[in-house]
Amino acid sequence: MQPKEFYEQENLSPITYKYSNVVEVFSCISPIQKIQVLAHPFFIKILVLDGVVQLTEKDEFFYHEMLTHVPLMAHPQPERILILGGGDGGTLREVLKYDTVKTVTIVEIDPEVVSTAKRFFPNIAKGFNDPRTCVVHMDGCEYIEGLKNEFDVIIIDGPDPVGPAQNLLAPQTLSFAKTALRQNGIFAAQTESLHFHREHIIKTQKSLIELFKFVDLYTQAISTYPGSWWSFSIASMMINPRAVRRCLEIPTRYYSSEVHNSSFFPPKSLKKLLNGELDW
Amino acid sequence: MQPKEFYEQENLSPITYKYSNVVEVFSCISPIQKIQVLAHPFFIKILVLDGVVQLTEKDEFFYHEMLTHVPLMAHPQPERILILGGGDGGTLREVLKYDTVKTVTIVEIDPEVVSTAKRFFPNIAKGFNDPRTCVVHMDGCEYIEGLKNEFDVIIIDGPDPVGPAQNLLAPQTLSFAKTALRQNGIFAAQTESLHFHREHIIKTQKSLIELFKFVDLYTQAISTYPGSWWSFSIASMMINPRAVRRCLEIPTRYYSSEVHNSSFFPPKSLKKLLNGELDW
Numbered sequence A, B: 001m002q003p004k005e006f007y008e009q010e011n012l013s014p015i016t017y018k019y020s021n022v023v024e025v026f027s028c029i030s031p032i033q034k035i036q037v038l039a040h041p042f043f044i045k046i047l048v049l050d051g052v053v054q055l056t057e058k059d060e061f062f063y064h065e066m067l068t069h070v071p072l073m074a075h076p077q078p079e080r081i082l083i084l085g086g087g088d089g090g091t092l093r094e095v096l097k098y099d100t101v102k103t104v105t106i107v108e109i110d111p112e113v114v115s116t117a118k119r120f121f122p123n124i125a126k127g128f129n130d131p132r133t134c135v136v137h138m139d140g141c142e143y144i145e146g147l148k149n150e151f152d153v154i155i156i157d158g159p160d161p162v163g164p165a166q167n168l169l170a171p172q173t174l175s176f177a178k179t180a181l182r183q184n185g186i187f188a189a190q191t192e193s194l195h196f197h198r199e200h201i202i203k204t205q206k207s208l209i210e211l212f213k214f215v216d217l218y219t220q221a222i223s224t225y226p227g228s229w230w231s232f233s234i235a236s237m238m239i240n241p242r243a244v245r246r247c248l249e250i251p252t253r254y255y256s257s258e259v260h261n262s263s264f265f266p267p268k269s270l271k272k273l274l275n276g277e278l279d280w
Helices: A061-076 A092-095 A110-122 A140-144 A161-169 A173-178 A198-211 A257-263 A268-274 B060-074 B090-095 B111-120 B140-142 B162-171 B170-181 B198-211 B255-265 B267-274
Strands: A006-008 A015-029 A036-039 A044-049 A051-055 A081-084 A103-107 A131-136 A150-159 A183-192 A214-221 A231-235 B004-007 B015-029 B034-040 B044-047 B053-057 B080-085 B104-109 B132-138 B151-155 B181-193 B214-221 B229-236
Touching: A006 B214, A015 A044, A015 A092, A015 A110, A036 A110, A036 A268, A036 B214, A044 A110, A044 B214, A051 A110, A061 A150, A061 A214, A061 A231, A061 A257, A081 A092, A081 A140, A081 B214, A092 A150, A092 A173, A103 A140, A131 B229, A140 A161, A140 A173, A140 B151, A150 A173, A161 A183, A161 A198, A161 B198, A173 A183, A173 B034, A183 A198, A183 B044, A198 A214, A214 B214, A231 A257, A231 B170, A231 B198, A257 B267, A268 B255, B004 B181, B015 B111, B034 B111, B053 B060, B060 B090, B060 B181, B060 B214, B060 B229, B060 B255, B080 B090, B080 B140, B090 B151, B104 B140, B111 B229, B140 B170, B151 B170, B151 B267, B162 B170, B162 B198, B170 B181, B170 B198, B181 B198, B198 B214, B198 B229, B214 B255, B229 B267
Parallel strands: A081 A103, A081 A150, A103 A131, A150 A183, B080 B104, B080 B151, B104 B132, B151 B181
Antiparallel strands: A006 A015, A015 A036, A015 B015, A036 A044, A044 A051, A183 A231, A214 A231, B004 B015, B015 B034, B034 B044, B044 B053, B181 B229, B214 B229
C-alpha cells in the first residue's frame, strides 16, 4: 500500500496535526465509530477513533502511566478498580501491575475497539485475559448509576468530550462515580489540554469540588494530543492525592514518586486558574 | 486577502502543524531568512522565520516568562544581562521588568526581525527603546568569543538548532558563555522538545556538565512548538538554579516561585535521561 498523509480531525484544536508516510493497516466502521490503525515511521502504530488519534505505540506510556499510577500510588491499598472507557487496554495493563489489585472492571462501550487493540496492539491490550479483569460493553455512565461503595479507584479514560463521550464528565456521572467509590476511594480522569480546553478543565474541576473534599489537577505533555499540555483531574473524599503512600514496586518507564510530586499543578496557580485570574 | 492554510516547515518534527484561516499580513526576505507575520483567529498574530513558528501573541508569555524568570529569580542580584537571539523582544521585555537590571545586551543577527517585531508585535518588542538596552546585530557566537567576567545572566533564545543556529549551543559557544559570565553567573537556553529532540537535549546537557558545576533542566508545554514538551537548560558555577532567591516583585502572567519549583525535571529522571535509561 502506498504511504499517504493523515490529517487528524480534531475539531476542538486550532492546530491540525498532519502525519506523513502513513499506511492504513486496518479500518472498520463499528456501530459506534470508525476505527483505524495506522503505521507510521516514528510513532510505529497509531490507533485512531473517528479521525482522532487515541494513542501511538511510541508514547502511549506517558499517558497511561500518568493516568493510572498517580491515583493508584496515592491510595493506601487499591483492590477493586473501575475503568470507564480505555478499550485499548493501556490503563488496564498499568492497573494490573499491582499485586494489591483483586478485580478490574473495564466498561468500554465499543467491543470493536477491544478486538482491534488485541489484534494490533498486543503489548498494550495484554490485560484483557487476566483472570482479575472483567470487561463490560455498555455506556460507562449507565454502568455506574446506582452502584454504591464498590471501588477503591475509578479511572475515566475517555476520548475527547464531544458527542456521547461528554457525558463521561457530566456532573451526574461524577456524582454516580462518587457514590460508587468506597469511603477512601480515588477518582481520576483525563481532562484534555490546558492550552486548548481550559474551560472544559475548569468546568470539570468545579463539578468535582461540589462533590469531593480533595480535588486536584496534574499534567503531562503528550506530543500527539493537540494542545499537548495534557491534564488529569483527581479527587477523593479522604485522600490527598499529592502524597505517594507506598513504595513503587512495579516496573514503569516514566512514572516515579518524583514524577508524581512534580506533575501536580502548583496550588496557587490552580486557584488562579479556577477563579479566572490565570487565562490566555 | 483570502484566508489560507499555513503548514509549518519544521523538519525536525514527525508531525506537521497546519494552521487554517491564516492571513499573511507581512512577508520579506532578509539576507538571513524569510520573515512572515500571519494573522490567525485563535493565536492572533504569529511570527514565522523560514517557515517555522517562533511565537504567537496568544501564548508567547509561557515561553518568554519561563526562559527569563527562572535564571533571573535564581540569581541573587542580576544586573548585566546578555541575550543571544531573541530578536522578537519577548525575552528582553521580561528581563527589563527587573529593577536590579542595569544593562541588557541583545545580540540578534537579523535586524529585519527586530524591525518586524517592533512594527507588528509592539507589546512584545517594547524593550528595544529602553535606555538599558543595547542592540547588536551580529552572530551571537562571534560576539561572546573573548568576553570575560561580563554578565550575571546569559540567555540563549535561538531558533531550532539547524543551519547557522546550531552553533549557538555548540561546546565552543557554551565555553565562551561560561567565560563571559561573572563568577556567580547563570546560563540558560531553550533546548527544544523532550518528545522529539531528546538527543539534542542530552548532548547540550552533557556539554554543560563538562563546563559547569550546577546543570539542570526544566520544562514547559508550549502548544505551538512541535513536540511541545519544551525544555530549558540552565547552568552555573556557583548557583543551584532550583532555588528561588528573591521575592517576585514584578508582574507575570504565569511564572511564580511555585511554578519555578515544579518546572524542574525530577533529579532521578534527569539522571536516567542522561545515561540512556529513560528513552522512548
